[in-house]
Amino acid sequence: MSIRPIYLDCHATTAVDERVLAAMLPYFTEKFGNPSSIGHVYGWEAEAAVKQTREILAAAINATPEEIVFTSGATEANNLAIKGVAEAYFKKGQHIITVATEHNAVIDPCNYLKTLGFEITILPAKKDGVIDLNELNKAFRPETILISVMAANNEIGVLQPLAEIGELCHAYNIIFHTDAAQAIGKIPLDVQAMKIDLMSLTAHKVYGPKGIGALYVRRRNPRVQLAPQQHGGGHERGMRSGTLYTPQIVGFGKAVEIALAEQATENQRLTQLRQSLWSQLSQLEGIHLNGHPQQRLAGNLNISVEGVDGAALLLGLQPVMAISSGSACSSASTAPSHVLTALGNSQQLAYASVRFGIGRFNTQEEIDIVAKHAIATIQSLRKTSFMDSRARKYQSDLAPAD
Numbered sequence: 001m002s003i004r005p006i007y008l009d010c011h012a013t014t015a016v017d018e019r020v021l022a023a024m025l026p027y028f029t030e031k032f033g034n035p036s037s038i039g040h041v042y043g044w045e046a047e048a049a050v051k052q053t054r055e056i057l058a059a060a061i062n063a064t065p066e067e068i069v070f071t072s073g074a075t076e077a078n079n080l081a082i083k084g085v086a087e088a089y090f091k092k093g094q095h096i097i098t099v100a101t102e103h104n105a106v107i108d109p110c111n112y113l114k115t116l117g118f119e120i121t122i123l124p125a126k127k128d129g130v131i132d133l134n135e136l137n138k139a140f141r142p143e144t145i146l147i148s149v150m151a152a153n154n155e156i157g158v159l160q161p162l163a164e165i166g167e168l169c170h171a172y173n174i175i176f177h178t179d180a181a182q183a184i185g186k187i188p189l190d191v192q193a194m195k196i197d198l199m200s201l202t203a204h205k206v207y208g209p210k211g212i213g214a215l216y217v218r219r220r221n222p223r224v225q226l227a228p229q230q231h232g233g234g235h236e237r238g239m240r241s242g243t244l245y246t247p248q249i250v251g252f253g254k255a256v257e258i259a260l261a262e263q264a265t266e267n268q269r270l271t272q273l274r275q276s277l278w279s280q281l282s283q284l285e286g287i288h289l290n291g292h293p294q295q296r297l298a299g300n301l302n303i304s305v306e307g308v309d310g311a312a313l314l315l316g317l318q319p320v321m322a323i324s325s326g327s328a329c330s331s332a333s334t335a336p337s338h339v340l341t342a343l344g345n346s347q348q349l350a351y352a353s354v355r356f357g358i359g360r361f362n363t364q365e366e367i368d369i370v371a372k373h374a375i376a377t378i379q380s381l382r383k384t385s386f387m388d389s390r391a392r393k394y395q396s397d398l399a400p401a402d
């Protein structure tokens with residue numbers, strides 16, 4: 001068997017924790033009932049399991065179980081939140097505010113609404129990736145119905161000031177949505193204290209299964225209206241029809257329960273690993289940290305490297321470590337990351353960037369191997385590119401002047 005690279009791409013997805021898998025398994029076979037079947041025990045036990053996850057998620061964000069709407073993930077939750085609000089409130093106004101560093105699952109629904117006649121303001125981020133509250137304040141209009149600002153960034157790990165944004169939104173009577181796909185289980189979230197009206201969640205970034213997520217929808221002060229985006233049997237109080245995927249929902253609940261129980265110690269451990277990686281890498285010249293140095297996810301390190309070609313760097317690193325350049329969600333394209341360019345990086349620096357996503361199953365030993373290999377790769381690439389430029393200069397010196 002070939003040796004597999006060290007997994008450091010935890011912002012793209014994570015392995016399902018064995019404890020999560022164990023909780024899920026009975027719900028594929030003996031407890032396979034449809035939670036909507038109210039006439040027999042098969043339905044009751046499935047419904048009880050779904051109810052338990054609703055309670056875990058609600059407690060995790062200080063909501064009530066009735067405010068949790070299950071979806072297929074954060075992409076669907078974002079679509080339901082943004083398009084659902086736009087459709088329900090368009091008579092009140094047709095202006096939406098979001099930020100340049102958002103995930104495409106927020107940007108693209110907004111761009112779609114633009115084709116329907118909505119006006120979208122895309123706020124810039126400061127150089128450290130945090131939004132400027134003064135800019136936000138200036139962007140509000142009487143016809144603004146929604147603002148969407150993510151909790152934690154999937155590329156640079158930056159945490160946005162949710163409580164301050166929520167305060168402003170409620171003062172202006174504007175619905176506040178946050179994409180918390182990277183935040184759930186990793187940082188404290190409180191929809192009351194932070195005045196959040198809609199929150200998108202997903203399981204697979206926090207050691208749960210793929211294909212399950214949720215949207216928190218505020219029911220009081222104010223009660224948020226949503227136009228459903230998927231019609232059918234009226235599940236999830238009509239907001240999202242479709243038979244609930246019980247095994248995935250059970251896994252989601254277990255994953256969040258474990259993450260919350262271990263949050264404080266795990267964040268400490270991840271911070272140490274990240275600092276160790278950074279202190280080793282930053283011994284080299286020309287290595288830049290992207291994003292705010294403290295206000296970020298514990299497991300995120302995003303760097304830009306001077307003097308190397310981005311594609312060559314990834315190629316050199318990939319045999320030893322599974323990492324991404326920029327956003328995994330757009331790694332099919334070679335364009336520089338829209339998040340890094342939004343921070344004001346030059347195209348070249350944004351391109352020669354690496355995102356390390358450190359997680360639950362990484363060890364100090366792995367971090368040391370990764371740091372050593374990354375340093376050797378960068379040094380060797382810089383040497384070759386220096387020799388290339390010397391060779392080019394030599395050739396041009398020899399070339400006849402005309």
Ligand SMILES: *Cc1c(COP(=O)(O)O)cnc(C)c1O
Pocket residue numbers: 011012072073074075076103105150152153154179181182201202203205211212213
């Ligand atoms: C991963 C991610 C998404 C997409 O979530 P899915 O559950 O895979 O649809 C959306 N937003 C952010 C910030 C993410 O990191």
